Amino acid sequence: MKVLLSEDRIHAGVDRLAKELNAFYGESPLTVVSIMTGSIVMLADLIRRLEMPVRISLIQASSYRGGTRSGELVVQDQMMLDIRDRDVLLLDDIFDTGKTLFEVSNRLRQMGPTSLKTAVFLNKLGQSTVPMNPDFVVFEIPNEFVVGYGLDYQDLYRNLPFVGVLEESDLARHSTN
Numbered sequence: 001m002k003v004l005l006s007e008d009r010i011h012a013g014v015d016r017l018a019k020e021l022n023a024f025y026g027e028s029p030l031t032v033v034s035i036m037t038g039s040i041v042m043l044a045d046l047i048r049r050l051e052m053p054v055r056i057s058l059i060q061a062s063s064y065r066g067g068t069r070s071g072e073l074v075v076q077d078q079m080m081l082d083i084r085d086r087d088v089l090l091l092d093d094i095f096d097t098g099k100t101l102f103e104v105s106n107r108l109r110q111m112g113p114t115s116l117k118t119a120v121f122l123n124k125l126g127q128s129t130v131p132m133n134p135d136f137v138v139f140e141i142p143n144e145f146v147v148g149y150g151l152d153y154q155d156l157y158r159n160l161p162f163v164g165v166l167e168e169s170d171l172a173r174h175s176t177n
């Protein structure tokens, strides 16, 4: 698999994001809302570098692409903390069309946070179809299908410590097992 982002580059990138967030929020308490499942790897690395008091909340979003109701987003928020009057940072693995981040941020805004910012590990350039950009981005990437560091293909590869581009030969392995 072609490596797009090595483990070292990823750790330097997440360090950089943590420094930006520490500077931006200072000592104010922060609630990090992490969109499952793709963002949990970055979540675990990021929160250990944050210096303010941190609360962690999980939300699940999945879109059914290729199905008959393609693109429709299903959000499960049973594990959400109360975010009313809190500073909130919404975290996702990748901003592709942007629909996930756009829809989940609209939903969180209705819960009455003091402030809402968004951060993504990867921003796929040129793919956005929504009227927003993430506030914090760790890496900009070209329009390729990537896996690793939380990102999956058919729920596999999330555990890779690097980010790789999925190639034809990797896809072929899936059709034989």
Ligand code: IMP
Pocket: 038, 063, 092, 093, 094, 095, 096, 097, 098, 099, 100, 101, 144, 145, 146, 147, 151, 152, 153
């Ligand atoms: P969006 O709603 O189009 O921005 O897509 C966001 C979601 O699509 C992410 O949370 C991922 O689950 C998935 N996704 C988009 N591009 C990739 C990719 O290159 N690799 C793995 N998952 C991706």
Ligand code: MG
Pocket: 038, 152
């Ligand atoms: Mg996914």
